Amino acid sequence: xxxxxxxxxxxxAERATVPASMTLLELLRESLHLTGTKEGCGIGECxxxxxxxxxxxxxxxxxxxxxxxxxxxRTVEGEASDGRLSVLQxxxxxxxxxxxxxxxxxxxxxxxxxxxxxxxxSDGEIVEAIAGNLCRCTGYESIVQAIRRAAESLNGRExxxxxxxxxxxxxxxxxxxxxxxxxxxxxxxxxxxxxxxG
Amino acid sequence: MLGGFDxxxxxxxxxxxxxxxxxxxxxxxxxxxxxxxxxxxGLRSPGLLVDVKRIDRLRRLETSGAELxxxxxxxxxxxxxxxxxxxxFQALADAALxxxxxxxxxxxxxxGNLCNASPAADSAPVLLTLDARLSVASPDGMRTIPxxxxxxxxxxxxxxxxxxxxxxxxxxxxxxxxTAFLKQQRIRGHDLAVVNVAGSYAPGDRALxxxxxxxAPTPILLDPVDASGSHEAIxxxxxxxxxAATEPISDVRASAAYRRAVLPVLLRRLVERLLxxxxxx
Numbered sequence: 001x002x003x004x005x006x007x008x009x010x011x012x013a014e015r016a017t018v019p020a021s022m023t024l025l026e027l028l029r030e031s032l033h034l035t036g037t038k039e040g041c042g043i044g045e046c047x048x049x050x051x052x053x054x055x056x057x058x059x060x061x062x063x064x065x066x067x068x069x070x071x072x073x074r075t076v077e078g079e080a081s082d083g084r085l086s087v088l089q090x091x092x093x094x095x096x097x098x099x100x101x102x103x104x105x106x107x108x109x110x111x112x113x114x115x116x117x118x119x120x121x122s123d124g125e126i127v128e129a130i131a132g133n134l135c136r137c138t139g140y141e142s143i144v145q146a147i148r149r150a151a152e153s154l155n156g157r158e159x160x161x162x163x164x165x166x167x168x169x170x171x172x173x174x175x176x177x178x179x180x181x182x183x184x185x186x187x188x189x190x191x192x193x194x195x196x197x198g
Numbered sequence: 199m200l201g202g203f204d205x206x207x208x209x210x211x212x213x214x215x216x217x218x219x220x221x222x223x224x225x226x227x228x229x230x231x232x233x234x235x236x237x238x239x240g241l242r243s244p245g246l247l248v249d250v251k252r253i254d255r256l257r258r259l260e261t262s263g264a265e266l267x268x269x270x271x272x273x274x275x276x277x278x279x280x281x282x283x284x285x286x287f288q289a290l291a292d293a294a295l296x297x298x299x300x301x302x303x304x305x306x307x308x309x310g311n312l313c314n315a316s317p318a319a320d321s322a323p324v325l326l327t328l329d330a331r332l333s334v335a336s337p338d339g340m341r342t343i344p345x346x347x348x349x350x351x352x353x354x355x356x357x358x359x360x361x362x363x364x365x366x367x368x369x370x371x372x373x374x375x376x377t378a379f380l381k382q383q384r385i386r387g388h389d390l391a392v393v394n395v396a397g398s399y400a401p402g403d404r405a406l407x408x409x410x411x412x413x414a415p416t417p418i419l420l421d422p423v424d425a426s427g428s429h430e431a432i433x434x435x436x437x438x439x440x441x442a443a444t445e446p447i448s449d450v451r452a453s454a455a456y457r458r459a460v461l462p463v464l465l466r467r468l469v470e471r472l473l474x475x476x477x478x479x
Contacts, residue, residue: 001205003205019199020204023199023200026199042238043239044299047301050301056304057301058301058304062235063305064205064234066205067205067249067251110300128300129300131387132298132299132300132302
């Protein structure tokens with residue numbers, strides 16, 4: 001049976017008639033033609049379909065379109081405005097944080113939600129925020145760097161460098177010395193980017 | 199498309215119970231992070247999903263009398279960030295935080311984790327040691343089920359098809375109590391437990407409460423463990439009880455032998471934490 005739903009997508013009011021079993025991901029991609037949001041695993045494991053539902057990141061493959069009735073949805077298409085990339089998008093490009101690009105829209109939406117709830121995140125908070133977004137190319141370092149730089153640009157100041165140590169699912173993880181050394185060398189050569197796959 | 203089901207967003211508990219009681223294999227939809235995956239994988243094909251997320255009563259999270267009341271539609275991230283949960287039930291916050299990813303925890307609920315009845319449900323061992331109870335509505339009225347009676351087998355509970363869990367209630371401690379949760383998993387990110395254990399202990403009490411998950415068809419609450427004697431002696435009592443009460447199997451995540459080897463290690467760490475109050479894992 002079909003259901004009529006009303007929702008806001010990237011600030012624009014939308015009305016759609018959807019079957020009960022249509023996912024929010026299918027609505028976005030196939031009805032609204034917003035194909036920036038990707039389907040990876042389809043079972044909420046990879047985070048490629050991450051969108052913001054009423055401000056909170058969710059995997060759109062595990063939300064029914066009809067469940068989003070009356071909600072505000074934001075996707076990667078809402079990032080750029082007037083033909084200009086958002087600070088966050090530009091930071092991903094500058095840091096070389098996108099390789100194949102499949103995870104990038106979901107990464108950016110998880111990062112967007114993080115910066116809204118914690119404008120000056122520690123590296124630990126950044127890692128925790130993107131723990132549900134798999135990337136098979138970058139090894140994550142450049143993505144963490146991109147989010148850190150975006151936060152710095154948005155705040156117009158340095159973020160906490162000495163925040164809590166890395167934490168995954170609440171468990172503290174020691175940051176490898178090698179990574180710290182890399183950060184230090186990057187600070188000297190801000191234009192350098194990290195190469196290689198993960 | 200996930201299947202041929204229909205959907206109703208219930209506005210009240212009564213409406214939800216009524217819809218669930220009608221013929222046609224209706225299922226409660228809360229966060230959907232287990233149910234929609236099962237439908238996608240062809241493990242379930244319900245005729246109707248009854249969404250209970252917008253029922254006000256199921257969204258409350260509050261201390262009421264001597265209980266913490268966690269509405270069945272409260273997302274895990276809201277639970278994890280709640281002050282009273284962090285203050286009095288640290289192990290519950292730890293267990294909830296170890297379920298899925300941040301995105302999933304914005305949808306998934308505590309009641310859903312319990313009703314899904316996975317032997318590896320991370321919240322179950324903690325709630326067993328805290329004597330949690332479930333408020334359940336049905337067309338015949340309300341009743342309360344102790345969590346120790348909930349699980350009847352792998353992915354099976356004592357709930358009937360028209361039952362709706364409205365909240366999970368945990369008695370608030372009258373004195374300082376230590377709680378702990380430990381989980382062995384294959385990777386440090388989000389992963390199901392190979393073995394998970396939880397305990398609670400109020401210093402001065404005569405017994406420790408310990409529960410074990412992922413080592414039997416259901417999560418298992420051990421008999422209270424005598425808290426007298428050396429830490430080593432207490433830990434050995436816990437290990438002995440747990441080994442007698444569990445029967446680990448081999449599956450995609452670990453062999454039975456590995457589970458049998460890991461279980462005592464986690465239990466000794468758990469007991470140390472409960473008796474020492476802190477320490478690392």
